[in-house]
Amino acid sequence: MGKKGFKDLLVWQLAKDLAVRVYCVSESQNLKKDFGLCDQIRRSAVSVASNLAEGDERSSDRDSVRFFYMAKGSVAEVRTQIQIACEVGHLRKPEYDILEAEYEQLAKKIGSLIRARSQASSH
Secondary structure, eight states: OOSSSSHHHHHHHHHHHHHHHHHHHHHHHHGGGGGHHHHHHHHHHHHHHHHHHHHSSSSSHHHHHHHHHHHHHHHHHHHHHHHHHHHTOOOOTHHHHHHHHHHHHHHHHHEEEEEEEHHHHTT
């Protein structure tokens, strides 16, 4: 990861670290008991980092941006799913608040990455 630039690597690293945190949180809380929701949150979290990595390896900025948009969509999925997990009592509010804030920041960073790559592809 990081073929195109340092910024890409930092965004991917954050996404990967958050996916690891989601796995750890889901192991230690009631969420683990709800296999369907737990599995979906984990898949969405992994999808963010995976789409960033795949986009970074694409041969054109335009193609990369397409994958970065998918990663941003997966962030929205994770945010929705952790909110549901919190509201049904599977995730403690303090942990939800931390994850929500971190995923909100990640979404902004991916948005910046999309803008940068979109500008690069238009030149």
